[in-house]
Amino acid sequence: MSIKVELQTQSQPGPGTQVAPSWPMLRTLAGIAILSGLLVVLVYQATKPIITENERILTEQAVFEVLPGAVSKVDFVLTEQGLAPAGEGAVGMAVFVGFGADAELRGVAFPGAARGYQDVIQFLFGYDPACECIVGSKVLRSTETPGLGDKIDTDPVFLENFVALDASLNPAGTALANPIVLVAHGTKTAPWQIDGISGATISGKAMARAANDAAERFVPSIRRDLAKLAAAAP
Amino acid sequence: MQDESLYFIFLNAAVVNNFVLALFLGICPFLGVSAKKDTAWNMGLAVIFVMLVSSMSAYGINWLLTELDLLFLRLICYIAVIASAVQLVEMFVKRYSPALFRSLGIFLPLITTNCAILGLALFQTAKEYDFIQSLIYALGAGAGFMLALMLMAGLREKLELARVPSVSQGAAMSLMLAGLLSLAFMGFAGLGGSHG
Amino acid sequence: MAELPNPQENLSLDTFLRGLWTENPVFAMLLGMCPVLAVTNSTMNAIAMGLATTFVLVCSSLLISLLRNWIPKQVRIASYIIIIATFVTIVDYGIQAISLELYAALGAFIQLIVVNCVILGRAEAYASKQRLHTTLVNSLGMGAGFTIALLALGTVREILGSGSILGVALFGEGFQPWVVMILPPGGFFVLGAWLLLFNWLRLRKERKVMEQSGVAANAG
Numbered sequence: 001m002s003i004k005v006e007l008q009t010q011s012q013p014g015p016g017t018q019v020a021p022s023w024p025m026l027r028t029l030a031g032i033a034i035l036s037g038l039l040v041v042l043v044y045q046a047t048k049p050i051i052t053e054n055e056r057i058l059t060e061q062a063v064f065e066v067l068p069g070a071v072s073k074v075d076f077v078l079t080e081q082g083l084a085p086a087g088e089g090a091v092g093m094a095v096f097v098g099f100g101a102d103a104e105l106r107g108v109a110f111p112g113a114a115r116g117y118q119d120v121i122q123f124l125f126g127y128d129p130a131c132e133c134i135v136g137s138k139v140l141r142s143t144e145t146p147g148l149g150d151k152i153d154t155d156p157v158f159l160e161n162f163v164a165l166d167a168s169l170n171p172a173g174t175a176l177a178n179p180i181v182l183v184a185h186g187t188k189t190a191p192w193q194i195d196g197i198s199g200a201t202i203s204g205k206a207m208a209r210a211a212n213d214a215a216e217r218f219v220p221s222i223r224r225d226l227a228k229l230a231a232a233a234p
Numbered sequence: 235m236q237d238e239s240l241y242f243i244f245l246n247a248a249v250v251n252n253f254v255l256a257l258f259l260g261i262c263p264f265l266g267v268s269a270k271k272d273t274a275w276n277m278g279l280a281v282i283f284v285m286l287v288s289s290m291s292a293y294g295i296n297w298l299l300t301e302l303d304l305l306f307l308r309l310i311c312y313i314a315v316i317a318s319a320v321q322l323v324e325m326f327v328k329r330y331s332p333a334l335f336r337s338l339g340i341f342l343p344l345i346t347t348n349c350a351i352l353g354l355a356l357f358q359t360a361k362e363y364d365f366i367q368s369l370i371y372a373l374g375a376g377a378g379f380m381l382a383l384m385l386m387a388g389l390r391e392k393l394e395l396a397r398v399p400s401v402s403q404g405a406a407m408s409l410m411l412a413g414l415l416s417l418a419f420m421g422f423a424g425l426g427g428s429h430g
Numbered sequence: 431m432a433e434l435p436n437p438q439e440n441l442s443l444d445t446f447l448r449g450l451w452t453e454n455p456v457f458a459m460l461l462g463m464c465p466v467l468a469v470t471n472s473t474m475n476a477i478a479m480g481l482a483t484t485f486v487l488v489c490s491s492l493l494i495s496l497l498r499n500w501i502p503k504q505v506r507i508a509s510y511i512i513i514i515a516t517f518v519t520i521v522d523y524g525i526q527a528i529s530l531e532l533y534a535a536l537g538a539f540i541q542l543i544v545v546n547c548v549i550l551g552r553a554e555a556y557a558s559k560q561r562l563h564t565t566l567v568n569s570l571g572m573g574a575g576f577t578i579a580l581l582a583l584g585t586v587r588e589i590l591g592s593g594s595i596l597g598v599a600l601f602g603e604g605f606q607p608w609v610v611m612i613l614p615p616g617g618f619f620v621l622g623a624w625l626l627l628f629n630w631l632r633l634r635k636e637r638k639v640m641e642q643s644g645v646a647a648n649a650g
Contacts, residue, residue, distance in 0.1 A: 025505045032497075032509050036310065036516035043520045044306040050527040058530055115242075118423050119251060141534070145423075145613070256614045258468035262547060265460070309522070309541050310515040317511060349464045349545040356538045401633060405460055406625035413618030420613065 063096045066126030066136030067107040070098030074232045078110075078218060083225045085232065095218060098126070103233040107135060108222050112214030116206040118143045121152075123210050127167060127219060129226055133191070134165040134180075134211060142203075149203035158197040158204070166191035167215045173223055176216055182208035240370045243363070247374030250423055253350050254382040255416040260350030264383060265408050274387035278380025282373065284345050285354055287323055288316045289372035292355035293365055312355050320345060350379060385415055441564050449571030455548040456579035457628055462548040465539050466580060467617035473596050475535055476584025480577025482525065482540060484570070486517045487549050491557035491569035498558050510553045511544070518543045548576060586620050587611045 063073050075086035076095045083095060096109040107128040113120055121144065126136035139153040152158060170177045178192040182205050188195040194208045222229065253259045260281075267277045295311050328335045345351060354375050358368045389411050398407060439445065455461045465483070469475045490513050494501075501509050522540050526533050533540070543549070552572055557565045588595055591612030593605040610616050 025502045028497075028501050028509060029505055029512075031500075032512050036512055037307070039516050040306055040310070040519050043523050047523040047527040051523070051530075054527065054530045119246070145609070148609075258464050258614065258617065259542075261463040261467060262461075265463070306519065306523070309519050309544065310512060313511055313515050313544050314508070317508070349542045352545050353538060353542055356541055360538065401629045402626055404625075404629075406622050406629055409618050409622030409625060413615045413622060416615040416618055417610070420615065 062124050062138050063098055063109045066109050066124055066138050067098035069100045070106040071101050072099050072234050078221055082221050097229050099233050105230045110214055110218040112210035114206040114210035116144050117149050117202045121206055125211055125214055132168040134162055134167050137162040144203045148199045151197055151200040152203045152207050155197055161194045167219055174220055180208055180212040243367055243370050244374035247371050248378035252378045252382055252419050253375050254379055255419045259353040260348050260379060263348055268383050268386040269390055271387045274383040278383050280345060281379050282376030284320055284351060285372040285376040287319050288351050288355055289368050291315050291319050293368050296359050316351055438561055439564050445564055445567045446571035449575040454575040455572055461551055462546040469536055469539050470580055470583040470587055471612040472588045473584045476580040478532055480580045482521045483543055483576055484573025485521055486543050487573045488569045489517045490514045491552055491565050494553050494557040495562050495565040514549055515544050583620050587616055
């Protein structure tokens, strides 16, 4: 009923206007507020299941795209204490564990974000614990320049970098052994380096930064809780 | 959720993603009130002021509606509260500072239907800014609006002395100018992008 | 809108056609420019935005026309805004249910339909005074005019900026897209160019009329 209260403040006649009987005004505004509230709630109730379903399909598609071979997923969240199954009051960033048709763990998809040329770019990265590397990437939201910055999501040569990008941990298992960095085009020598792309230097750098930060944040927990994740197979 | 620095939020709202020239918000006043530099200045001031007020109210409403779990009423509440806030501000200014009212007065009601104001409220919600970040964002957006308006007014004042072909007089010419300004503002895009 | 039909207008073909040409909200009245410029970087977005705006325009005009005798003058703007905001919220959820990708492409501009001056302008100038059926026809015409304007921009920008139409490539591999056209400046340029074209047509027509009347005067 908060709308009604606000409306009444607005309905006060401004200085200079004639003071009219306020009852019809209140009646009209209350009537319209009730009508509009009713309509909005109806539509909200009717569309909510469809929207939730759409969102689920969209995330699922993205997860299966960055984790080759995955056909089903289980949601986890990264909490202070490590990874926990989603939906049991656990709060944190969402992580999606992908499983193949044989219920074997195929990898873990986690989100990353970094400031690009125009605005923040959001990614989803796929990590395969078997090879300790990033095996896929997808841009979820970006406003990068079409034809230049958006090459980071379309250029096949650049995306080759994310087919087996090394993200192995140091012996203590607390951080990446080698930071993921972007190097100039043609100078890639190590598996943790990303071969740069001309025309999308800043967007490419942003992607490397996002991959590095996300891996630093998620991979140590993933490795620690790997048995728990694998046991969650549907 | 958002850990952007305040400096960056300001810069982002003011020039990189300028509300008028990159996001196309508030085009109506931009084309309507940009003929003279001093009116443009007053309009800019009024917009900054209203943006700060509505940014604060939007933050409050969003918090309240999240607590009550009534997020589907957000849009309706935003527009109702912004409209009434502008009206209250107008009355307040008229009562306590007639001089300010004379310079801002006619522009204040116009601003209610300025999509930059509602846009600001929606964007700050979408970006999940906290209270201080929201205020800085509003300040940046207002400053950016004013900058665009002043530049445009400067160009149009010069243009009055030029001989323009009769076909391109009026809105067409203004739009072409805005296009050129927007092209220039694209150059700011990389600002702050590669730090860190 | 000086020649506002008041009191109540009779239904005619002109009620609909006016919105398409002489009172086209974008090209003739320069209203609702923000979405026109912002979401027209592809034909698909333009169509979606046009339909969404038309829906809100028609529904809110109808409701306002229905309630026109009950809404006191002092609170009419507040009532109109609430009614419009209601329908915009409905469209917002509707589009999310249809396609989340489309929703992401249009972004905040769906919710910004609330402050589209075309809708409030129509409510104030037409729907609040006219009967239900003329309001329906007129708002449909206005909505169609708005959609056509969006399409005029959207197709030109997509063809020049991406070399495609509705996502289908038009040109061969060798085509180098004119990227600036789908970026913000392109919106200003293309709309400016359309206005130039219309100005030119109008001026030419005026000159013809002048010449004809001049000839007639000489002959007389």
